[in-house]
Amino acid sequence: MAGAKEIRTKIASIKNTQKITSAMEMVAAAKMRKAQERKEATAPYAAKMKNVISHLSHAHPEYRHSFMIEREAKRVGYIVISSDRGLCGGLNNNLFRQLAREIKIQQESGVEVEFCTIGKKALGFFRRYGGRVMAEATQLGDAPRIEDLIGVVKVMLDAYENGKIDRIYIAYNQFVNTMTQNPTVEQLVPIAGEAEEELKHHWDYIYEPESKEVLDGLLTRYIESLAYQGVVENGACEQSARMVAMKSASDNAGELIDELQLIYNKARQAAITQEISEIVSGAAAV
Amino acid sequence: MAMTIHVDIVSAEGAIHSGLAEMVYAPAVMGELGIAPRHTPLVTQLKAGEVRVDEGDGKEMQHFFVSGGILEVQPHVVTILADTAIRAADLDEAAALEAKRRAEDALAGQQADFEHAKAQAELAEAAAQLRAIDKLRKTHG
Numbered sequence: 001m002a003g004a005k006e007i008r009t010k011i012a013s014i015k016n017t018q019k020i021t022s023a024m025e026m027v028a029a030a031k032m033r034k035a036q037e038r039k040e041a042t043a044p045y046a047a048k049m050k051n052v053i054s055h056l057s058h059a060h061p062e063y064r065h066s067f068m069i070e071r072e073a074k075r076v077g078y079i080v081i082s083s084d085r086g087l088c089g090g091l092n093n094n095l096f097r098q099l100a101r102e103i104k105i106q107q108e109s110g111v112e113v114e115f116c117t118i119g120k121k122a123l124g125f126f127r128r129y130g131g132r133v134m135a136e137a138t139q140l141g142d143a144p145r146i147e148d149l150i151g152v153v154k155v156m157l158d159a160y161e162n163g164k165i166d167r168i169y170i171a172y173n174q175f176v177n178t179m180t181q182n183p184t185v186e187q188l189v190p191i192a193g194e195a196e197e198e199l200k201h202h203w204d205y206i207y208e209p210e211s212k213e214v215l216d217g218l219l220t221r222y223i224e225s226l227a228y229q230g231v232v233e234n235g236a237c238e239q240s241a242r243m244v245a246m247k248s249a250s251d252n253a254g255e256l257i258d259e260l261q262l263i264y265n266k267a268r269q270a271a272i273t274q275e276i277s278e279i280v281s282g283a284a285a286v
Numbered sequence: 287m288a289m290t291i292h293v294d295i296v297s298a299e300g301a302i303h304s305g306l307a308e309m310v311y312a313p314a315v316m317g318e319l320g321i322a323p324r325h326t327p328l329v330t331q332l333k334a335g336e337v338r339v340d341e342g343d344g345k346e347m348q349h350f351f352v353s354g355g356i357l358e359v360q361p362h363v364v365t366i367l368a369d370t371a372i373r374a375a376d377l378d379e380a381a382a383l384e385a386k387r388r389a390e391d392a393l394a395g396q397q398a399d400f401e402h403a404k405a406q407a408e409l410a411e412a413a414a415q416l417r418a419i420d421k422l423r424k425t426h427g
Contacts, residue, residue, distance in 0.1 A: 048365050052365075089416070090413065097406075100405050135382070135388070150381045151384055155382045208328065208331070209315065213331070228298050228299075251423075
């Protein structure tokens with residue numbers, strides 16, 4: 001009955017692993033629901049803000065904030081959003097690959113790139129491969145707060161205002177559904193102008209204090225809220241990717257256990273058969 | 287019933303309040319505002335303080351704390367874009383410096399240029415691993 005004991009130990013150890021992965025799967029499923037709710041909760045703020053901004057920029061065509069003016073890109077900044085933890089399949093790697101492609105295009109056309117990272121994995125990525133990282137934020141947890149992002153976004157916006165960078169992009173995973181996450185790189189600043197329908201009645205707000213100050217405050221918050229949305233969406237992606245990865249890990253462990261069980265049973269059978277035939281042949285010889 | 291105005295209080299992290307009110311009081315930077323239905327359109331910044339929503343009908347006044355934000359008034363809708371964080375120029379500046387410092391600490395001693403070839407190679411390897419796992423799963427499953 002050679003190896004039977006080893007097989008038994010192996011089965012026990014895989015069972016333990018399976019317990020862990022299925023627990024992680026359930027935890028991720030619960031967290032995913034919460035993360036999705038969080039993602040939906042951020043939508044009204046950005047939508048309202050966009051309304052006010054488009055009205056403001058419409059009512060004041062002569063005043064263009066620097067966040068709205070396109071200029072030639074010599075140096076661009078990327079805000080890269082990743083997860084803090086691994087075990088979520090190819091989520092982060094897919095995003096980094098997409099990003100690496102973009103960076104290559106930028107570098108080939110002579111544009112320099114700088115980065116701000118959110119999440120440990122992105123920081124680790126740039127630590128391995130180089131790249132000027134201006135600021136970073138990690139350990140945002142499952143319920144990220146906008147305070148944690150203010151610093152990172154401000155570093156980028158300041159660099160933009162000072163003319164150090166001419167464009168800001170944001171790279172994150174877009175949540176399509178539980179099975180699909182889309183690595184996305186979007187332009188954040190300058191804010192992409194949209195075709196607005198003409199206002200029928202020309203009316204304007206009363207501003208307290210100046211319209212410019214109000215617009216400044218609004219735009220900064222708007223960009224922060226977009227970055228926050230990216231973080232929250234990436235969080236939902238992380239949980240769903242982890243859920244899928246852990247589910248397939250549990251399934252694989254199950255298959256492995258079945259296979260090993262079969263081998264074990266065969267070994268046991270063979271040992272018993274051998275013993276019987278030994279006894280029978282022994283009795284016949286007497 | 288008296289005239290009412292719709293009030294939405296939202297923050298970046300979620301909706302806080304939505305409903306009808308007879309009167310809304312908010313702490314604007316230029317002084318406290320009271321907004322009644324059919325107020326003229328207005329946009330203002332808010333400072334930290336209390337937003338009070340008077341729902342009328344003898345109901346108790348609702349209180350919300352905001353640490354700042356933007357208030358938008360249209361004749362039948364009041365929107366308060368509330369900050370959840372306490373904001374001030376120097377606080378923001380400190381946060382920015384902190385984020386910078388962390389990045390410098392974390393990346394001390396690494397080269398500044400992004401090595402595209404190396405990154406691409408290792409990413410391709412990771413992708414190949416994932417594909418191999420997938421294939422294994424399919425042939426075994």
